[in-house]
Amino acid sequence: MRNQHAVAIPAFGFRQSTLMLAFLLGVTTLLSGCKKEPEVVEPEDTATAENLTVNEWILENMQDLYFWNDKIPANPDKTLAPDKFFDSILYKYDASSRPDGDRFSWIEESAEDLQASLSGETTTTGMEYTLYLRATGSDEVIAQVLYVLPGSPAEQAGLKRGDIISRVNGQTLNRSNYASLLFSGTTFRFGLASVSGNTLVDTDVTRSVTATVFQENPVFLDSVYTVGGKTIGYLVYNQFVPGPNGSSTATYDAQLDAIFGEFKTKGVNELVLDLRYNPGGYTSSSANLASLIGRGVSSSSVYFREQWNxxxxxxxxxxxGDSFFVQNFLTKSQNIGGNLSRVYVLTTDYTASASELIINGLRPYMSVITIGTTTYGKNVGSITISDETGKIKWGMQPIVFKSFNSAGQSDYAAGFTPSFEVEEPLSLLPLGDTREAMLNEAIYRITGSSPSGRRATAGVNANPLSSLGSSLQRKASWGRMIKPLKTLNL
Incomplete structure (x- = not known):
């Protein structure tokens, strides 16, 4: 950012630009901008010319904003394709030589598509799943459905949580073909398997689904349970998104406000926050949710702070001013913190970024008890950078800051270890069913008794299959928190 525009420019200078910051803690900020015209060059071909233009834009933004900007190579090769060039200048994580390195920065060819997906709008069947090896030593793969979005093509086709997909378009899934079969194309015929004990048996049941452009509502489920004299509020929340893509109305944040208003009216005095499949999102929505939960918090209470380069x-x-680096809580009339001494958070290794910000940000104000498995581990923030002139179509997501709670704590790069470990079993019950493993354990910890009479303690009835990852890792919000702040004229 190099040319003066509407502000006093410091000695190092900035290009003329408008920075729409939406910070990702994981934290994603919307940043349009940084537009110094690159030097005129005479390349040998059009592709090289385009690469030089885009890569100059990438480099100048990264030199100004990247958290590890002092580690960028002095003379990177600008003739590379933009994605390879971006990758070449990162200060990459290495367990032995760069344990403090970057695991999260990335780039996409279309900033417009990136923005849509960050708001929950994608071409999708409407379900998420975990991938497993079918058996020890096997090359075959299965996909177990974690949840299905209401109104989505997958729901209309009759798919549901717990279904196991072993075939796609007539082909058995294996290590070599599962990515192309599951993540390419839009029309799928899923062949299902059933669970018999810990053995999977193929069936003749199939489900045909065509992916469409679909807007996900992240507010998946809410319930209130009365157990053992306790009134327990339960919320399944799958992405931190204020509202639908392209909307200026925070529809989903308002939906959370209404849910907590009901919790308050019904006298909820225990809360189970289910973030097991929540990979992150906007920090504004994270702050909104935390403000509905925190005990004794208000707009003068610090939720988290940021450290930039x-x-x-x-x-x-x-x-x-210094307030730029501070996100306070909000004063919310629907806050139930006065009735809570603690909050239970259900977690897995897909619980990331803005979800981890909730855990870390609430800890100075109340007891946060986690149930499940260790979270992903992301205490740094990124921003989405796009070119406001429209000449460059790429969008990039570099790490730009590290976050700290009000007590100065930021020690969860390896994730939050659960207070009580519970793994999801191979046979999944519906979310919200009080017999479901993680919710059942939370109710037991709250009341001292289990609604099902049985508990899924660590290692008991655990899934014996080896995981290969999850479709959740393909969501644009994976490992990000997007916090829209303000427009910066630089």
């Missing part, structure tokens, strides 16, 4: 920090402080 030494290049841009003085400029941001000069222009916007």
């Amino acid at each position: 030494s290049t841009i920090t003085p400029y941001l402080r000069q222009e916007y």
